[in-house]
Amino acid sequence: MSGSPYAPHTDAETAAMLEAVGVDDEEALFDIPEAVAFDGEFGIDARTERGIRDECARIFGRNADATEFLGRGHYAHYVPSVVDHLSDRAEFLTSYTQYQPEISQGFLQALFEYQSMLVELTGLPVANCSMYDAATALAEAATLADRTRSTSGDVVLVPGHLREGKRAVLDNYCAGADLTVESYPMDDGIADLDALADRVGDDVVMVYAENPTLRGCIEENLAAIGEIADDGDALFTLGSDVVALSVLEEPASVGADVVVGEAGALGLPTAYGMGLGIFACREEHLRQVPGRLVGASEDAAGDRAFTLTLQTREQHIRKERATSNICTNQAWVALRAAIHAAWLGPDGLVDLANDCVREAADLADRIDEVSGAAAPVHDRHHVREFAVRTDQPAAPVAEDLADEGFLVHVVGEHLLQVCVTDLTAGKSDGLVAAFEEVI
Amino acid sequence: MIHDQADYTREEEAVHEPLLSEKGEETVDVREESPLPDDLTREELTLPAPSEPEIARHYTRLSQMNWAIDSGPYPLGSCTMKYNPKFTEDVAADPNAAVHPDRPDRSVQGNLELQYRLQRFLADIGGMDAVTLQPPAGAAGELTGILIAKAYHEHHGNDRSEVVIPASAHGTNFATAATAGYDVVELPSGEDGRVDLEALEAAVGDDTAALMLTNPNTVGLFERDITEIAEIVHDAGGLLYYDGANLNALLGRGRPGDMGFDVMHYNVHKTFATPHGGGGPGAGPVGVTAELADFLPSPRVRETNGERGYERFEPAESIGKVHGFEGNWLVLIKAYAYIARLGDEGLSDAAAKAVLNANYLAERIDLEVPYGPFHHEFAATAGDRGAADVAKRMLDFGVHPPTTKWPEMVPEAMLTEPTEIENRSSLDDLAEAFDLAYADADEALETAPNRTAAARIDQVGAARNPRLSWQALDGE
Numbered sequence: 020m021s022g023s024p025y026a027p028h029t030d031a032e033t034a035a036m037l038e039a040v041g042v043d044d045e046e047a048l049f050d051i052p053e054a055v056a057f058d059g060e061f062g063i064d065a066r067t068e069r070g071i072r073d074e075c076a077r078i079f080g081r082n083a084d085a086t087e088f089l090g091r092g093h094y095a096h097y098v099p100s101v102v103d104h105l106s107d108r109a110e111f112l113t114s115y116t117q118y119q120p121e122i123s124q125g126f127l128q129a130l131f132e133y134q135s136m137l138v139e140l141t142g143l144p145v146a147n148c149s150m151y152d153a154a155t156a157l158a159e160a161a162t163l164a165d166r167t168r169s170t171s172g173d174v175v176l177v178p179g180h181l182r183e184g185k186r187a188v189l190d191n192y193c194a195g196a197d198l199t200v201e202s203y204p205m206d207d208g209i210a211d212l213d214a215l216a217d218r219v220g221d222d223v224v225m226v227y228a229e230n231p232t233l234r235g236c237i238e239e240n241l242a243a244i245g246e247i248a249d250d251g252d253a254l255f256t257l258g259s260d261v262v263a264l265s266v267l268e269e270p271a272s273v274g275a276d277v278v279v280g281e282a283g284a285l286g287l288p289t290a291y292g293m294g295l296g297i298f299a300c301r302e303e304h305l306r307q308v309p310g311r312l313v314g315a316s317e318d319a320a321g322d323r324a325f326t327l328t329l330q331t332r333e334q335h336i337r338k339e340r341a342t343s344n345i346c347t348n349q350a351w352v353a354l355r356a357a358i359h360a361a362w363l364g365p366d367g368l369v370d371l372a373n374d375c376v377r378e379a380a381d382l383a384d385r386i387d388e389v390s391g392a393a394a395p396v397h398d399r400h401h402v403r404e405f406a407v408r409t410d411q412p413a414a415p416v417a418e419d420l421a422d423e424g425f426l427v428h429v430v431g432e433h434l435l436q437v438c439v440t441d442l443t444a445g446k447s448d449g450l451v452a453a454f455e456e457v458i
Numbered sequence: 459m460i461h462d463q464a465d466y467t468r469e470e471e472a473v474h475e476p477l478l479s480e481k482g483e484e485t486v487d488v489r490e491e492s493p494l495p496d497d498l499t500r501e502e503l504t505l506p507a508p509s510e511p512e513i514a515r516h517y518t519r520l521s522q523m524n525w526a527i528d529s530g531p532y533p534l535g536s537c538t539m540k541y542n543p544k545f546t547e548d549v550a551a552d553p554n555a556a557v558h559p560d561r562p563d564r565s566v567q568g569n570l571e572l573q574y575r576l577q578r579f580l581a582d583i584g585g586m587d588a589v590t591l592q593p594p595a596g597a598a599g600e601l602t603g604i605l606i607a608k609a610y611h612e613h614h615g616n617d618r619s620e621v622v623i624p625a626s627a628h629g630t631n632f633a634t635a636a637t638a639g640y641d642v643v644e645l646p647s648g649e650d651g652r653v654d655l656e657a658l659e660a661a662v663g664d665d666t667a668a669l670m671l672t673n674p675n676t677v678g679l680f681e682r683d684i685t686e687i688a689e690i691v692h693d694a695g696g697l698l699y700y701d702g703a704n705l706n707a708l709l710g711r712g713r714p715g716d717m718g719f720d721v722m723h724y725n726v727h728k729t730f731a732t733p734h735g736g737g738g739p740g741a742g743p744v745g746v747t748a749e750l751a752d753f754l755p756s757p758r759v760r761e762t763n764g765e766r767g768y769e770r771f772e773p774a775e776s777i778g779k780v781h782g783f784e785g786n787w788l789v790l791i792k793a794y795a796y797i798a799r800l801g802d803e804g805l806s807d808a809a810a811k812a813v814l815n816a817n818y819l820a821e822r823i824d825l826e827v828p829y830g831p832f833h834h835e836f837a838a839t840a841g842d843r844g845a846a847d848v849a850k851r852m853l854d855f856g857v858h859p860p861t862t863k864w865p866e867m868v869p870e871a872m873l874t875e876p877t878e879i880e881n882r883s884s885l886d887d888l889a890e891a892f893d894l895a896y897a898d899a900d901e902a903l904e905t906a907p908n909r910t911a912a913a914r915i916d917q918v919g920a921a922r923n924p925r926l927s928w929q930a931l932d933g934e
Contacts, residue, residue: 022807023800025541025731026878033811036818036882045810048817050680050831051708055717059710061582065801068545075795078572079554083565089558093783101510103551109528110521113542116737118534118861120917121910122853124473125524126736129517132478135927139505145926149738151594154782162637187756187779191605195639237498266488269500291569292559292783293739305924311737315931316920319905322474324912328920334597334633335864339642344633347595347727349786351735358517361478364507365486376493400494418562426561 090438120326127325142271150296156279158192164225164254172222180233208236208397219251229258235404245274286355309343404438419457468908478506523911535873538728546792559783570768585715586745599723599742600634618667651829666696678832688718707834710806726793811878822889835875837868853907855891
């Protein structure tokens with residue numbers, strides 16, 4: 020038998036195949052010059068399946084047992100069991116990209132339904148079937164703005180409160196497109212409208228806003244931001260997530276040209292930051308959309324069927340003139356989000372989002388009552404998260420809270436940020452008690 | 459094993475599963491129960507509201523209309539569709555691993571340890587000095603690698619504007635170079651299907667930032683002149699980039715680092731058998747030589763001084779980030795488990811059997827296979843039968859066809875990569891499907907496939923009249 024546990028050849032089979040090929044041994048098939056050949060000794064010891072499961076369980080056991088009141092753009096909600104069980108069906112999990120649509124109708128339909136869900140949530144007619152995460156989706160929106168706007172400008176305007184990781188990814192994509200990223204100031208957790216209006220001019224190709232903002236505030240001036248962007252002939256890109264979108268203002272109704280953000284808020288566990296990027300846009304940008312699109316068509320029998328479409332935008336056909344280099348995306352994660360959304364239904368989605376608003380308000384009120392802490396720092400409506408001002412320096416407070424088993428963000432010298440979802444709402448008493456204990 | 463082809467004509471209507479929206483939608487008045495003022499909310503939301511049993515049946519039905527590596531052979535050239543071991547799913551499902559990325563280092567030691575170990579595994583396998591796990595897919599890995607090369611040149615005050623790419627390379631290479639702001643110089647293939655050294659000499663110069671190379675290349679040929687290629691590129695001041703798409707053929711037999719490559723990406727969903735999930739998530743870790751380590755994305759993971767622990771740090775000249783957080787973590791765990799399961803011997807043997815399988819299948823089929831000798835994949839030509847038609851007919855014989863019409867250097871190419879997971883009888887079936895389809899009547903080829911959920915799909919019509927959501931189907 021062979022050395023790889025997943026190569027099924029018996030010795031006899033191998034011998035017969037070598038004979039058919041006309042060589043004495045496997046080595047003769049390798050066309051690698053001796054000077055660069057390698058002896059195969061990496062020093063990696065093969066383990067048993069059982070051994071690896073034990074090893075990894077031991078390694079992951081080193082992660083602290085803590086309750087995470089963490090968010091800042093990455094949210095975990097309860098994922099129903101039906102998501103794991105259905106998405107883990109091997110016909111989904113172990114399939115490839117749908118290059119032969121006749122034999123991939125199941126996944127294509129699931130992705131078509133995912134796209135449709137985003138069309139409903141955003142009000143925009145075009146949604147692709149996934150990007151890597153919110154950061155890469157934002158970056159691709161900037162390059163789309165660069166390709167589609169008639170202005171000669173090269174500036175992308177982003178909120179002063181923007182997650183560092185998003186900004187860093189955006190900077191990387193923008194550098195390649197010769198775009199410059201600038202931020203506009205915030206006013207009490209949301210966009211400073213006057214400052215933004217003053218800044219937008221001929222040189223701006225895209226205005227980006229988030230709802231909720233990084234501080235968890237609901238952006239109150241979306242339509243006005245849309246008008247400012249439109250007056251400057253800049254693309255208006257809005258960042259959000261699928262749960263927030265189910266109750267907050269519909270992006271299309273406030274003038275959004277593109278919606279990016281996270282759909283992984285449904286269907287994914289925390290997963291150490293793994294994501295599912297949303298990308299939706301107006302019809303006029305259809306041929307400039309990055310990533311894959313699933314479309315409806317007919318088959319030879321006249322029945323409705325689904326296929327990857329508009330592939331002439333993509334790298335495998337258009338090479339360096341493609342709309343993006345994205346190829347493999349997050350298809351299976353999109354499937355999971357779609358199943359989760361179906362399980363919730365519109366009622367469940369709206370309830371989940373409303374609960375995120377209520378829980379954030381309640382928890383902020385309770386932390387506000389703790390002597391030495393004030394919350395929420397921004398006098399706004401919040402979704403899931405809010406900032407807390409602490410009399411003591413924030414970093415040691417967060418460390419003390421961690422010692423009590425609760426994790427929160429440090430976002431300033433005297434500022435913490437707390438995020439609550441349906442997964443952590445039940446632990447709020449403990450967090451409030453810990454706050455009382457440490458400050 | 460393949461039945462009489464006459465059996466395979468379409469007699470029944472295509473299989474059909476209604477859209478979720480067709481099973482009933484519900485409209486919710488959002489403002490009615492909202493704790494928010496009306497001007498901050500949408501008016502209503504309309505989505506399907508199926509029961510859980512309906513959801514179970516819907517997605518089970520859809521899964522049954524979908525081919526997968528667990529269904530049968532999936533010999534897509536350059537895609538390396540290998541069997542995905544089941545136990546890696548259980549390893550990745552450990553709830554202790556699913557933590558928030560913003561945890562402080564001290565409370566996420568387990569994840570940091572596994573990241574560190576996987577970095578070491580990959581560095582050893584590629585012959586590289588340092589590795590980042592952050593890129594969330596192969597193309598993202600390419601972009602990361604090219605951004606690292608760009609940062610390196612800028613750091614050394616070199617203004618270089620071009621990336622050289624062989625014509626046969628993956629389209630992502632071209633798109634990646636353009637995304638990073640480079641002009642692409644396309645390198646024609648030599649007569650033997652490999653890089654022509656004279657053409658390479660002519661293509662590289664003071665403007666060359668990098669050469670992106672796949673080795674073995676996309677018709678399965680090993681670039682035997684790799685040492686000379688590296689010398690030409692390095693002499694011109696450029697860097698050599700290794701596209702990891704075909705690393706499966708080299709496992710344990712050759713390492714990009716030893717061949718003179720400065721930077722490379724790994725496709726864990728190919729080489730290391732993590733499920734491709736119908737189009738992702740993948741992961742595209744990037745390895746570099748010591749000279750480039752300071753430019754890797756932030757954060758990296760290292761051992762803490764003295765203690766048995768791990769910490770994140772920002773490399774001195776880091777390019778920043780290519781993913782909002784730490785990349786596709788669950789996929790990376792599966793890659794770790796897969797590599798640990800195989801070890802030295804298993805990894806080398808995977809390459810040996812993948813190469814044996816490709817050569818055996820190339821020998822067995824009636825179609826002409828230009829070039830050679832092959833490593834793990836080969837491009838047969840369907841000639842005037844047409845690769846797309848032959849592929850559709852192959853579907854009727856119970857296998858997934860190979861990659862078609864690419865690479866362009868082989869006319870009507872059928873790029874075939876059986877990988878190591880097929881045994882001889884499975885390869886024999888595959889060969890029979892190839893031969894039956896290739897020799898079939900014109901009408902059979904034109905009307906195939908017949909045994910699939912849908913008959914031949916009008917792809918031109920789909921592009922001409924895009925209908926991308928169920929909302930777009932309303933009223934039809």
